[in-house]
Amino acid sequence: MRIPTPCGPVSRAVHDHLESGTPLLELPDTPDPTSRDHALALWTLHELAYRGFDGVDPDLEWSPDVLRLRNRLSRDLEAWLRRRFAEATVPGTVEDLVSADTQTPGVARFVRERASVEDVERILVQRSVYHLKEADPQCFLLPRLRPAAKAALTELQYDELGDGEPDLVHQHLFAQALEAAGLDPTYGAYVDDADEETLTLNNAISLLCLNRRLIHAALGHLAAFEATSALPSADMVRGLQRLGFAEPVWRYYDEHVEADAVHEHLARRICDLATEGDPALEREVLFGAFVCVDLEDRCAERLVPAAVPA
Amino acid sequence: MSSDRTGPSPREALRELAAQGPALVRGVGFVVDADGETTQARRPVVALCRCEASARRPWCDGTHKRLA
Numbered sequence A: 001m002r003i004p005t006p007c008g009p010v011s012r013a014v015h016d017h018l019e020s021g022t023p024l025l026e027l028p029d030t031p032d033p034t035s036r037d038h039a040l041a042l043w044t045l046h047e048l049a050y051r052g053f054d055g056v057d058p059d060l061e062w063s064p065d066v067l068r069l070r071n072r073l074s075r076d077l078e079a080w081l082r083r084r085f086a087e088a089t090v091p092g093t094v095e096d097l098v099s100a101d102t103q104t105p106g107v108a109r110f111v112r113e114r115a116s117v118e119d120v121e122r123i124l125v126q127r128s129v130y131h132l133k134e135a136d137p138q139c140f141l142l143p144r145l146r147p148a149a150k151a152a153l154t155e156l157q158y159d160e161l162g163d164g165e166p167d168l169v170h171q172h173l174f175a176q177a178l179e180a181a182g183l184d185p186t187y188g189a190y191v192d193d194a195d196e197e198t199l200t201l202n203n204a205i206s207l208l209c210l211n212r213r214l215i216h217a218a219l220g221h222l223a224a225f226e227a228t229s230a231l232p233s234a235d236m237v238r239g240l241q242r243l244g245f246a247e248p249v250w251r252y253y254d255e256h257v258e259a260d261a262v263h264e265h266l267a268r269r270i271c272d273l274a275t276e277g278d279p280a281l282e283r284e285v286l287f288g289a290f291v292c293v294d295l296e297d298r299c300a301e302r303l304v305p306a307a308v309p310a
Numbered sequence B: 001m002s003s004d005r006t007g008p009s010p011r012e013a014l015r016e017l018a019a020q021g022p023a024l025v026r027g028v029g030f031v032v033d034a035d036g037e038t039t040q041a042r043r044p045v046v047a048l049c050r051c052e053a054s055a056r057r058p059w060c061d062g063t064h065k066r067l068a
Helices: A009-020 A036-047 A058-062 A064-087 A094-101 A107-113 A117-131 A147-160 A170-180 A196-210 A212-227 A230-242 A247-275 A279-303 B010-020
Strands: B023-026 B030-032 B038-040 B045-048
Touching: A009 A036, A009 A064, A036 A064, A036 A196, A058 A064, A064 A196, A064 A279, A094 A212, A094 A247, A094 A279, A107 A117, A107 A230, A107 A279, A117 A170, A117 A196, A117 A279, A147 A212, A147 A247, A170 A247, A196 A212, A196 A279, A212 A247, A212 A279, A230 A247, A247 A279, A247 B023, A247 B045
Parallel strands: none
Antiparallel strands: B023 B045, B030 B038
16 A cells, blocks of 8 residues: 555654655654544554555565654554543443443444435445454454463464465455445545544554553453444444345345354453453453443444434 | 243243243254254354344344343
8 A cells, every 4th residue: 555645743744754765854843643643643653564555665564764753653542542431431340341332323334224325335444444453453462461361362263364375364255245335445545534533443453452561451442343343344234225225235244244243242251261360450351341342432422424304 | 821831931931932042053054944944044153033123034143132
């Protein structure tokens, strides 16, 4: 993919550094993790650890300038996430957090009940930023886990990545969904169209998965993500069928009904194996689960227009 | 006659099963149900529905969470 189009001074500096080696010395004056400019800059810097950009020197992934800015933006984002966690009324367990969240209508119910074709296209565009790299961030967690948790996470990841069948890799199923909906299935095609909320959600996942220190939060995020997927995926299938979308568009979600009914339990077990009952680590798991639910809700607020009273 | 009942009511039993969630089983090739119908397993670990409310039996589809 090409380097995303800048939308402010920080993402401009990142763009120019990657494109032409302009020094990346200036750090932003104040933290502003929810500006699209900062979110896009961090997304771009994270992407150097995944697939990188056309024509960009792969060595820049580890350049001191890149790491300095990435650390700064990451710290700002983590501080913002932890502040939201501290200020929110959060149930004591991941299960209660997730079940409280499933009471609130989100994107899936909107699609099931009243979204238009254009609404769905808008949603698929935003979702594509993550779904086209789905399960990639969590691959970074594997070497950091001990055998029991490692074996359990591998079991989950193997299923995410197609059980040995390239056609069943979940990110590939989503690419086919985009194509069948008349959208661009290319990796990263819609980053320029991504809302700040979408970029921040993606940045949070990379933040948790790329930093070994945050591994328990990363696992909590995964547990919440999987636990809030099966039933909403069934809603997505019904909505997409209601609107007459072709089979490949809803097949991605159809696959997730059964898959995530399994993954939910695997992910919860992985958390237990990784924390071994340590309350501080369990708190980190809960923090990660909160990040998942909180940022998904932010995206839903952006994507779901308020219902017009009948 | 309800006072003679020793076990849970059907509703209570369903709640209990729903609260347990599905049975996760590794290495299932196929499942044969009571009517002799065979369903192939497509993944290395499957979640078998225990509450009988799933729309995708024998597989779990998460519906138990709405019953528990």
